[in-house]
Structure formats: C-alpha cells, structure tokens
Amino acid sequence: MSAERSIARRMLANRAFLALCLAATTAAMLILAVLLVSIFAQGWDGLSWSFMKSLPSRKAEKAGIWVALIGSLWVCAICALVALPLGVATALYLEEFARKSRLTRLIQTNIMNLAGVPSIVYGILGLTAFARMFGLFGTNRDEALTFGDPESLFFVRLPFGSSVLSGGLTLMLVILPIVIIATQEALRAVPSSLRSGALALGATPWQTAWGITLPAAVPGIMTGSILAMSRAIGESAPLLVLGGALFVSGAPDNLMSDFAILPLQIYNWASRPQESFHAIAASAIIVQLVALLLFNGIAVFIRQKLQKPLQ
Amino acid sequence: MSATRASITMSTEPKSMPAADTNPGPSATAATPAAKPAHAHGHHVEQQLGKPGTAAPASAAMTAITVRGFSSWYGSFQALKSLDLDIPERQVTAFIGPSGCGKSTFLRWINRMNDTIASARAEGTLELHGNDLLASNLDVVDLRRRVGMVFQKPNPFPKSIYDNVAFGPRLHRSYTRSELDQLVEQSLRAASIWEEVKDRLHSSALGLSGGQQQRLCIARAIAVGPEVLLMDEPCSALDPKSTLAIEELIEQLADRYTIVIVTHNMQQAARVSDQTAFFFEGRLIEAGTTETIWNKPKNKQTEDYITGRFG
Numbered sequence: 338m339s340a341e342r343s344i345a346r347r348m349l350a351n352r353a354f355l356a357l358c359l360a361a362t363t364a365a366m367l368i369l370a371v372l373l374v375s376i377f378a379q380g381w382d383g384l385s386w387s388f389m390k391s392l393p394s395r396k397a398e399k400a401g402i403w404v405a406l407i408g409s410l411w412v413c414a415i416c417a418l419v420a421l422p423l424g425v426a427t428a429l430y431l432e433e434f435a436r437k438s439r440l441t442r443l444i445q446t447n448i449m450n451l452a453g454v455p456s457i458v459y460g461i462l463g464l465t466a467f468a469r470m471f472g473l474f475g476t477n478r479d480e481a482l483t484f485g486d487p488e489s490l491f492f493v494r495l496p497f498g499s500s501v502l503s504g505g506l507t508l509m510l511v512i513l514p515i516v517i518i519a520t521q522e523a524l525r526a527v528p529s530s531l532r533s534g535a536l537a538l539g540a541t542p543w544q545t546a547w548g549i550t551l552p553a554a555v556p557g558i559m560t561g562s563i564l565a566m567s568r569a570i571g572e573s574a575p576l577l578v579l580g581g582a583l584f585v586s587g588a589p590d591n592l593m594s595d596f597a598i599l600p601l602q603i604y605n606w607a608s609r610p611q612e613s614f615h616a617i618a619a620s621a622i623i624v625q626l627v628a629l630l631l632f633n634g635i636a637v638f639i640r641q642k643l644q645k646p647l648q
Numbered sequence: 649m650s651a652t653r654a655s656i657t658m659s660t661e662p663k664s665m666p667a668a669d670t671n672p673g674p675s676a677t678a679a680t681p682a683a684k685p686a687h688a689h690g691h692h693v694e695q696q697l698g699k700p701g702t703a704a705p706a707s708a709a710m711t712a713i714t715v716r717g718f719s720s721w722y723g724s725f726q727a728l729k730s731l732d733l734d735i736p737e738r739q740v741t742a743f744i745g746p747s748g749c750g751k752s753t754f755l756r757w758i759n760r761m762n763d764t765i766a767s768a769r770a771e772g773t774l775e776l777h778g779n780d781l782l783a784s785n786l787d788v789v790d791l792r793r794r795v796g797m798v799f800q801k802p803n804p805f806p807k808s809i810y811d812n813v814a815f816g817p818r819l820h821r822s823y824t825r826s827e828l829d830q831l832v833e834q835s836l837r838a839a840s841i842w843e844e845v846k847d848r849l850h851s852s853a854l855g856l857s858g859g860q861q862q863r864l865c866i867a868r869a870i871a872v873g874p875e876v877l878l879m880d881e882p883c884s885a886l887d888p889k890s891t892l893a894i895e896e897l898i899e900q901l902a903d904r905y906t907i908v909i910v911t912h913n914m915q916q917a918a919r920v921s922d923q924t925a926f927f928f929e930g931r932l933i934e935a936g937t938t939e940t941i942w943n944k945p946k947n948k949q950t951e952d953y954i955t956g957r958f959g
Contacts, residue, residue: 530799530801530803531805531806533761533799533803534805536761536792537761537799537869538792538872539793539820539872540815541789541819552807
C-alpha cells in the first residue's frame with residue numbers, strides 16, 4: 338500500500354519536473370519567435386537587391402547595406418587570416434610541445450580568462466595598440482610613416498588609425514582565446530596511440546604534430562573556428578570603441594580605409610528617430626541573421642563531412 | 649625451417665611443441681643461414697647479406713641487444729631492477745610475466761619511447777649491436793628507424809592504407825613515386841596483407857578489420873627498414889583467427905628481424921618464441937630458450953607462472 342503511494346508520488350514529481358522543463362523551453366522559444374516575427378514583419382518588405390547594393394544615404398528609402406556588408410567581410414577576413422594561424426600555432430605549442438610547468442598552467446588559466454573578458458575591453462586594447470600604436474608614430478592626423486599611394490590597394494601607414502586593418506586585428510583579439518581553446522580541445526581528442534605510432538616510426542615531434550595530430554584534429558578545429566568567426570561577425574562593441582565611424586561613404590579600398598560593419602550600421606539606423614530607418618534596420622538584421630545561419634550551417638556541414646572517417 | 653615452424657603453430661598441445669620444434673642447437677642454427685636468402689627478398693636482402701657475421705654459421709646466434717645491470721624508475725618508483733639479458737639476433741624473444749612486472753616498460757626502453765614520460769629514467773647498460781641506447785646524445789629518431797614497434801591496440805593513422813605504409817619512409821628521405829609504390833608493396837607483402845588490400849590501397853585504413861589493421865601496422869613498421877621489431881602484446885585486442893595470422897607472420901619475419909614480443913598468452917609465447925624471459929615484480933627471474941623455460945624451468949616462480957598457478 339505504502340509502496341503504491343510512493344510510486345504515485347514519484348510519478349507526480351516526474352510529471353511536475355517535465356512540465357517545468359517544457360515551460361522553460363517554451364518561454365525561450367516564445368521570446369525568439371516574438372523577436373523573429375517582429376523583425377520579419379518590419380523588415381521583409383524592405384529587402385531587395387537594390388537594398389543590398391545601395392550605399393548609405395540620409396534618405397531611408399535610398400539607403401542600402403553594401404558598404405557595411407563589404408566592410409564586415411573585410412574585417413572578418415582579416416580577423417580569420419590572423420586569428421587562425423596564431424590560435425592554432427599557440428594551441429599546438431601548448432598541447433604538443435610545451436612541458437607541463439607552472440608557467441604553461443599560468444598561460445592556460447589566462448587564456449581561459451581572456452575568453453570571458455567583455456569584448457569592449459578588447460576594443461580599448463585595439464584602439465591603443467593598433468589604431469594609435471601607443472602614440473609611438475605620431476597622431477592619426479599626422480602619421481609618422483606612410484607607404485604607397487592612399488588610393489591604391491597596397492597603401493599602409495603607421496599608426497593604422499581607425500582603419501579596417503585595426504578593426505580586423507581587434508576582432509582577432511576577441512576570438513583568439515576561443516580559437517586556441519577549441520583547437521586545444523580538438524588536439525586533446527586525438528588518441529595518443531596515433532602520436533606513439535608516429536614517434537615509433539622515427540618521426541620528430543614536429544613531424545608527428547604536422548603529419549598526424551593536426552590533420553586528425555582538423556574537423557574539430559574547423560568547427561570551433563567557424564563558431565568563433567560567427568561571433569566575430571556579430572561583434573559591435575569593440576569596433577565602436579575603435580573608430581566610431583558610423584557613416585562611411587564607400588566600401589574599403591585598402592587596409593587603411595575607414596569602414597562600416599553590419600552590426601554598427603544596424604545600431605546607427607535603429608537609434609534614429611524616423612520610423613523608416615527602423616524598418617531598414619530590421620531588413621539589415623535579417624541579412625545579418627542569414628549570414629550567421631550560413632556560418633553555423635557551414636560549421637555543421639564540415640563536422641558531418643570530416644568527422645566520419647575518424648570514427 | 650619455415651615448414652617446421654608452421655606445423656608448430658598448428659599444434660594445440662603446448663607441452664609437446666618445444667619437443668616437436670627442432671632444437672635451436674647446432675643443427676638448427678647451422679641450417680638457418682642457408683635457408684635465409686630463400687625467404688628474404690626485396691630491399692632487405694642486400695642490407696642483410698652485406699652485414700659481416702650473418703653468413704658465419706656461428707654455434708650460437710649473434711647478440712643483438714645486450715642488457716647489463718639495467719634498472720629504471722618512474723619518479724621514485726623502481727620499475728626494473730638490475731636486469732641482465734642477451735637478446736639474440738633474428739630470433740623471437742618473448743617477455744612473459746604478470747601485469748605490472750615491467751616487461752612493457754623494458755620494451756619501451758629499447759626504442760626509447762619512455763622519453764615521452766618526463767619522470768622516466770634508467771641506469772645500467774643497454775646496447776644494440778654495441779651502440780649505447782641510453783646515451784643522452786643518442787639520435788632517437790634514427791634509433792626508432794632501426795627499432796620498430798607494434799602496439800597493443802592496432803593504431804593505423806586515419807589515412808589511406810598506402811599512406812599509412814608510406815608515412816614512415818617519407819619521414820626519413822624522399823622517394824620517387826615508383827620507388828615508394830614498390831616499397832609499399834614489399835612491406836605489405838612481407839606483412840602478409842598485400843593480397844587482401846591490393847585493390848583498395850587508397851581507401852581508409854580504418855575500414856580494415858582489427859587483425860588486418862594490426863598487420864598493416866606491422867607493414868608500416870617494416871617499411872622503414874628496421875633491424876628489430878618490438879611487439880607489445882600485438883594480439884591482445886584480436887580474435888583467435890587474426891591472432892593465428894599474426895603468429896604465422898611473426899614466424900616468417902623472424903628470418904629477417906630480431907623480434908621481441910611481450911605477451912600474456914602462455915601458449916603464444918610457446919608457439920612463436922625461440923627465447924623466453926620471465927619477469928616478476930621488476931626483476932628478470934629466468935631467461936633461456938623457450939623449451940628450457942617450458943620443460944625444465946630452474947626457478948620455482950617461473951614454473952608456477954607458466955603452469956598457471958599464479959599470475
């Protein structure tokens with residue numbers, strides 16, 4: 338009798354817990370649905386080819402996201418080109434070469450901490466280190482060094498100022514710890530028997546890492562890095578600190594050009610009083626969401642495609 | 649010689665085997681050099697015949713590995729206590745003993761795989777053909793080319809069958825395509841797996857069965873042209889049929905390589921080995937020809953162990 342009652346009570350608790358979990362999930366989905374519906378309702382009509390291709394304008398109906406979209410691409414490309422080699426090399430060193438000492442543990446802890454630092458802090462670092470270069474090379478209006486013609490693709494100056502290069506490098510700082518941690522985890526997942534196998538054939542530690550461990554870790558590295566990139570594409574705070582260039586007339590010509598990025602363009606339009614700008618901000622958000630979805634989709638695809646032969 | 653060995657492998661009664669085997673006394677060893685060239689083929693032939701001493705019908709086999717007063721530690725734990733042993737050239741030497749007795753540790757000193765463990769250190773004499781294997785300036789890359797290793801669990805690289813075998817040779821020098829093709833074929837033939845994989849050399853090695861993977865790992869070890877093959881319980885993860893295939897392979901390979909095998913399978917030790925060394929709690933209790941150890945062990949502990957009274 339008492340056993341039956343105990344079972345009934347446990348079943349009740351089970352159902353109550355199930356209902357609680359379901360409610361939590363529903364709440365999250367509802368909030369997301371409200372956001373998506375309101376954005377699509379506002380922005381769907383504004384989406385058009387001319388909206389994608391148009392330059393910024395003071396009139397909402399003429400304005401487009403071309404400059405911001407291309408700016409975002411430039412920044413993300415620079416960010417990826419610098420962050421991936423640096424991050425992967427750091428992780429390789431820490432996992433495969435460095436002896437486990439107090440120093441490497443300290444570095445490890447710091448990388449973990451850096452991954453959690455608010456991105457605006459990186460903006461300040463980027464401003465000091467890249468945009469102003471600690472004031473070592475004069476001010477932004479009076480550059481100490483310039484190379485090449487300001488109109489050409491290969492124009493470089495010191496300091497970098499609030500240029501697309503500074504922006505990319507600053508975002509690199511934001512995602513570097515994430516890339517390092519993702520790569521380390523991917524390397525740790527490679528069975529140590531593969532390393533022993535290579536070493537026993539007379540491979541040097543470098544040949545083992547480059548020929549066996551790294552290729553086996555590529556799927557994990559790619560997934561982690563693409564997720565890091567999808568964070569980079571959505572970052573706005575560090576770049577706001579860096580330049581505050583909210584109105585740029587054209588897409589970047591070279592690494593030293595001023596730039597706009599999609600998240601800041603959205604911020605700019607959404608903060609204006611006119612309703613018509615809110616509508617195109619919503620359209621821009623849709624573009625941003627599609628870009629994010631694309632990145633995550635690629636990450637999933639690569640994981641599916643590359644991880645199979647390892648299992 | 650090979651025919652006798654094959655018939656031994658088929659036998660099921662371990663006690664009768666050493667009796668059936670030709671004594672590795674004068675008659676057997678005298679016959680060996682004459683029989684060898686018939687079995688040896690490919691690039692190993694010149695290497696082997698060119699060596700002084702191999703053609704001489706010595707009464708006892710040449711010593712490949714000399715061990716005198718050898719001790720080793722992991723931190724403060726002494727894993728091996730003052731070993732003295734001669735491992736003869738081109739014979740199969742089996743290390744037996746209960747788990748944790750130090751036999752695998754000793755095996756991993758012969759190709760210095762223990763270098764990957766920071767706390768491991770050793771003292772005493774360990775020589776391969778007179779070369780000090782414990783010298784701090786020893787080129788471990790070259791040593792591991794000369795001393796190959798096959799691990800407990802098959803550990804093929806997540807690459808094609810071809811690339812698995814070609815990985816080792818490519819580490820040490822560059823080959824033309826046809827040289828490499830030839831070397832891969834020779835190695836796979838020597839490991840008795842060529843017929844099974846010749847039509848799918850470029851498909852993943854991970855698609856092979858466990859026994860095939862282990863023979864592939866043996867082919868991979870052979871491909872770099874070693875003198876010694878270390879096998880650390882090579883059949884413990886395999887089914888009986890694959891085990892038989894590996895044992896037959898070991899018989900064949902013993903004509904060309906010095907083989908040291910660690911095994912927990914007493915019958916296997918009896919079937920495949922010429923020499924047996926019994927380890928217990930870090931000490932080498934008894935070593936000698938397999939039939940001596942098997943039929944009239946001098947030591948009570950050895951007798952208890954091989955008859956299954958403990959361990």
